[in-house]
Amino acid sequence: MRILSVLIFLLPxxxxxxVVVPADKVENSVNVRLEADTTSDVVGxxxxxxxxPLVQSTEGWHEVELEGDATGYISADWTRxxxxxxxxxxxxxAxxxAxxxVAEVVEVTTEAxxxxxAxIVEVAEPEPEPKPxxxxxxxxxxxxxxKVDRGYVAKGSRSGGLGNSQIFDDGNRIGIGTREPQQRLExxxxxxxxxxxSNVAGLMITQTSGDTGYIMHNRASTLTIGAGxxxxxxxxxxxxxxxxxxxxxxxxEMASGAHVTSGGVWTxxxxxxxxxxxxxxxxxxxxxxxxxxxxxxxxxxxxxxxEYIGFIAExxxxxxxxxxxxxxxxMDIVAALTRVVQDQQRRxxxxxxxxxxx
Numbered sequence: 001m002r003i004l005s006v007l008i009f010l011l012p013x014x015x016x017x018x019v020v021v022p023a024d025k026v027e028n029s030v031n032v033r034l035e036a037d038t039t040s041d042v043v044g045x046x047x048x049x050x051x052x053p054l055v056q057s058t059e060g061w062h063e064v065e066l067e068g069d070a071t072g073y074i075s076a077d078w079t080r081x082x083x084x085x086x087x088x089x090x091x092x093x094a095x096x097x098a099x100x101x102v103a104e105v106v107e108v109t110t111e112a113x114x115x116x117x118a119x120i121v122e123v124a125e126p127e128p129e130p131k132p133x134x135x136x137x138x139x140x141x142x143x144x145x146x147k148v149d150r151g152y153v154a155k156g157s158r159s160g161g162l163g164n165s166q167i168f169d170d171g172n173r174i175g176i177g178t179r180e181p182q183q184r185l186e187x188x189x190x191x192x193x194x195x196x197x198s199n200v201a202g203l204m205i206t207q208t209s210g211d212t213g214y215i216m217h218n219r220a221s222t223l224t225i226g227a228g229x230x231x232x233x234x235x236x237x238x239x240x241x242x243x244x245x246x247x248x249x250x251x252x253e254m255a256s257g258a259h260v261t262s263g264g265v266w267t268x269x270x271x272x273x274x275x276x277x278x279x280x281x282x283x284x285x286x287x288x289x290x291x292x293x294x295x296x297x298x299x300x301x302x303x304x305x306x307e308y309i310g311f312i313a314e315x316x317x318x319x320x321x322x323x324x325x326x327x328x329x330x331m332d333i334v335a336a337l338t339r340v341v342q343d344q345q346r347r348x349x350x351x352x353x354x355x356x357x358x
Contacts, residue, residue, distance in 0.1 A: 018081050295310070
């Protein structure tokens with residue numbers, strides 16, 4: 001029994017772990033992603049010649065261990081699974097050592113057995129067996145709680161310990177994927193808002209007054225941007241953009257009815273229904289305004305590479321200027337020119353009629 005106990009105690013218990021290494025076709029490294037998806041964030045790299053411990057394999061992906069008890073996913077198309085070469089060396093050395101130790105134990109134990117048998121033969125009466133001592137209950141082993149760096153939110157590991165999560169909290173700002181957040185909440189990477197229980201997914205921003213700004217997307221593939229709890233900008237599935245228009249029918253459409261056509265022409269709303277105080281423009285007023293116009297060539301300060309011809313808002317007559325004196329409407333100038341041309345044409349026709357009578 002003593003020999004058997006010694007042999008069982010000395011048997012090696014080596015567990016060979018598998019590792020993931022880059023495939024032969026990899027030149028430099030393979031990306032490790034947060035999820036088993038090629039669009040997921042990259043959380044690490046596996047360089048050629050290195051390896052990462054394998055957690056489990058799924059269809060097309062291997063889950064591998066990273067630093068800090070984190071895991072990631074690496075494409076099975078660019079990697080392969082192999083036994084850990086370190087564990088193989090350990091197993092071989094352990095087997096050699098075990099063989100040597102077992103041989104010595106057998107030799108020593110054999111001598112001890114012979115001596116014990118000789119002692120038993122010399123003793124006339126067997127010695128009473130000692131009462132077995134009570135086996136003390138093992139003291140509970142305190143589980144290593146792990147180490148969590150200051151500022152990080154703790155994350156439980158598979159072994160039951162704790163480690164750093166991707167969430168960092170400095171007491172005033174929270175960072176996800178970053179330990180230097182500059183705002184109340186900062187995310188290093190992409191954010192997905194997915195509402196599985198309704199037809200709308202969105203981001204809501206509410207002030208203490210109750211007014212809400214928002215960005216929402218619905219099942220009709222329409223994106224809406226709101227401010228003051230009112231829809232302000234709408235982008236439909238065809239790419240049409242409406243300002244205060246919920247269903248724009250033009251590439252760009254304003255609430256006033258002005259819009260840009262599919263051909264790229266800006267079109268003003270000019271319906272009688274939208275106007276009041278309509279009066280005919282007097283020919284003399286139109287002529288006086290046109291005669292005061294001073295055409296110039298110029299470049300915009302923000303667009304140095306292009307030259308234009310036109311007018312300066314501050315220099316045009318009041319009848320053609322906007323109320324703030326900083327902008328012009330081309331339709332106003334066209335209307336004045338039209339009245340002048342009409343009046344001149346009328347006079348030409350009168351002169352021609354007089355000449356024919358002579």
